[in-house]
Amino acid sequence: xxxxxxxxxxxxxxxxxxxxxxxxxxxxxxxxxxxxxxxxxxxxxxxxxxxxxxxxxxxxxxxxxxxxxxxxxxxxxxxxxxxxxxxxxxxxxxxxxxxxxxxxxxxxxxxxxxxxxxxxxxxxxxxxxxxxxxxxxxxxxxxxxxxxxxxxxxxxxxxxxxxxxxxxxxxxxxxxxxxxxxxxxxxxxxxxxxxxxxxxxxxxxxxxxxxxxxxxxxxxxxxxxxxxxxxxxxxx
Amino acid sequence: xxxxxxxxxxxxxxxxxxxxxxxxxxxxxxxxxxxxxxxxxxxxxxxxxxxxxxxxxxxxxxxxxxxxxxxxxxxxxxxxxxxxxxxxxxxxxxxxxxxxxxxxxxxxxxxxxxxxxxxxxxxxxxxxxxxxxxxxxxxxxxxxxxxxxxxxxxxxxxxxxxxxxxxxxxxxxxxxxxxxxxxxxxxxxxxxxxxxxxxxxxxxxxxxxxxxxxxxxxxxxxxxxxxxxxxxxxxxxxxxxxxxxxxxxxxxxxxxxxxxxxxxxxxxxxxxxxxxxxxxxxxxxxxxxxxxxxxxxx
Numbered sequence: 001x002x003x004x005x006x007x008x009x010x011x012x013x014x015x016x017x018x019x020x021x022x023x024x025x026x027x028x029x030x031x032x033x034x035x036x037x038x039x040x041x042x043x044x045x046x047x048x049x050x051x052x053x054x055x056x057x058x059x060x061x062x063x064x065x066x067x068x069x070x071x072x073x074x075x076x077x078x079x080x081x082x083x084x085x086x087x088x089x090x091x092x093x094x095x096x097x098x099x100x101x102x103x104x105x106x107x108x109x110x111x112x113x114x115x116x117x118x119x120x121x122x123x124x125x126x127x128x129x130x131x132x133x134x135x136x137x138x139x140x141x142x143x144x145x146x147x148x149x150x151x152x153x154x155x156x157x158x159x160x161x162x163x164x165x166x167x168x169x170x171x172x173x174x175x176x177x178x179x180x181x182x183x184x185x186x187x188x189x190x191x192x193x194x195x196x197x198x199x200x201x202x203x204x205x206x207x208x209x210x211x212x213x214x215x216x217x218x219x220x221x222x223x224x225x226x227x228x229x230x231x232x233x234x235x236x
Numbered sequence: 237x238x239x240x241x242x243x244x245x246x247x248x249x250x251x252x253x254x255x256x257x258x259x260x261x262x263x264x265x266x267x268x269x270x271x272x273x274x275x276x277x278x279x280x281x282x283x284x285x286x287x288x289x290x291x292x293x294x295x296x297x298x299x300x301x302x303x304x305x306x307x308x309x310x311x312x313x314x315x316x317x318x319x320x321x322x323x324x325x326x327x328x329x330x331x332x333x334x335x336x337x338x339x340x341x342x343x344x345x346x347x348x349x350x351x352x353x354x355x356x357x358x359x360x361x362x363x364x365x366x367x368x369x370x371x372x373x374x375x376x377x378x379x380x381x382x383x384x385x386x387x388x389x390x391x392x393x394x395x396x397x398x399x400x401x402x403x404x405x406x407x408x409x410x411x412x413x414x415x416x417x418x419x420x421x422x423x424x425x426x427x428x429x430x431x432x433x434x435x436x437x438x439x440x441x442x443x444x445x446x447x448x449x450x451x452x453x454x455x456x457x458x459x460x461x462x463x464x465x466x467x468x469x470x471x472x473x474x475x476x477x478x479x480x481x482x483x484x485x486x487x488x489x490x491x492x493x494x495x496x497x498x499x500x501x502x503x504x505x506x507x508x509x510x511x512x513x514x515x516x517x518x519x520x521x522x523x524x525x526x527x528x529x530x531x532x533x534x
Contacts, residue, residue, distance in 0.1 A: 012328075050420060074426040086421035088414050099414055102407045103426035153426060 007056035034208035048080035079155035089135025119148040140171030253492025254392025258447035259469035262440035276344025278465030284448020289362035313441025362452025477524025
């Protein structure tokens with residue numbers, strides 16, 4: 001679904017990622033690990049078009065999307081749920097859910113209602129709180145809302161930036177279970193994390209360090225073991 | 237002061253309040269989406285008032301006049317964003333943080349001089365929009381009230397209502413509020429940020445267009461009438477709290493009524509007192525009457 005070849009990228013005068021090669025297959029869930037400042041967020045921002053690609057190329061579903069406009073990519077099914085959830089505090093939960101889907105070309109009112117019901121079934125707490133402002137939800141609820149808001153856009157590729165940040169283990173677990181189920185139905189997932197707890201949900205894992213991929217392999221069998229930690233760099 | 241006097245002053249205040257509300261809304265919506273605004277908002281109003289006056293004098297029907305004015309102002313608003321604001325984004329750090337103040341004021345100066353060239357320096361009044369003469373009165377509660385003023389109040393607040401519908405009930409309006417919150421997050425939700433910002437400046441210019449048509453018969457139309465409107469609209473927006481749409485409306489009503497009564501008691505310095513009130517209130521409540529302690533919306 002997604003293929004990066006020798007991508008070097010950054011923003012402004014800063015170059016952050018160097019020579020990144022990455023493949024994400026249909027229905028595959030890949031976890032990107034790395035310490036603070038390793039370039040994980042920039043990797044997602046590069047794929048979704050928010051960072052500038054200096055060299056190399058990115059394809060999505062066989063099409064070259066290097067330098068494409070981010071809102072067009074989002075509309076075409078490459079959905080990036082950014083760090084910090086970015087729930088619009090003054091819009092209600094339901095308005096937040098609809099705000100992305102409304103910009104997908106050719107979407108019908110019926111399809112939107114169907115997807116809305118599907119998201120309410122996935123995370124019933126969102127249905128209970130559909131009329132309250134997004135800003136009044138708890139961190140875990142906001143993350144569910146952020147994932148659901150992305151799913152409302154009908155993604156073929158879902159990119160999640162540290163969904164576990166600041167959440168209780170239970171809330172993290174619920175979200176990961178939901179995402180894993182979607183991957184099993186054929187959606188590709190690229191997830192960035194600092195913690196290794198998501199490893200058992202992923203098929204493959206990458207480790208980023210100083211803007212380069214220093215480890216790539218099967219997620220199975222890996223855990224917070226010495227080998228992986230060594231790649232993490234620094235104190236690990 | 238008699239009761240009749242009081243009611244007339246109140247209505248005059250509301251009339252000007254409606255015009256200030258429309259102008260301040262234009263500043264507010266641009267500031268909401270981009271943290272910039274058009275310092276020539278009042279001059280857009282001036283251009284609208286001139287076009288409307290010229291067409292009305294040529295006996296063009298009011299509906300057509302409104303249509304032409306809105307079309308011209310839409311183009312003006314779109315052009316302002318394209319020529320005076322968007323290039324600053326490309327310059328990034330090389331453009332100073334407040335260079336938009338200079339570029340939008342520059343456009344305002346060009347408009348003032350263009351108006352002077354085309355229509356001359358002398359002040360004029362637009363013919364009435366809705367009544368046979370500017371002096372037509374209806375009796376409200378036994379008091380004679382100018383028809384034009386009443387209609388300005390009704391139309392003005394109706395348009396403010398429509399503006400709320402746009403901002404809170406349409407997809408484009410919600411997109412504006414998402415951009416206000418975080419432009420990057422908006423992009424990732426499939427929102428075309430550049431196009432939406434263009435739209436915001438078109439909407440702001442349309443608000444100036446409507447207030448220009450309405451203001452024509454109420455105030456004297458002259459090339460430098462705009463600055464007063466910009467300054468007062470800024471005061472109104474500051475009074476209401478820049479981030480709060482209802483605050484802007486309340487601020488405009490308070491300002492208009494204060495101005496009307498101040499002019500009654502002291503016609504030479506009437507304009508001074510409402511501004512002093514704004515200053516005083518801002519000392520007590522720096523974020524405005526309805527402002528939140530922290531930055532709202534974003």
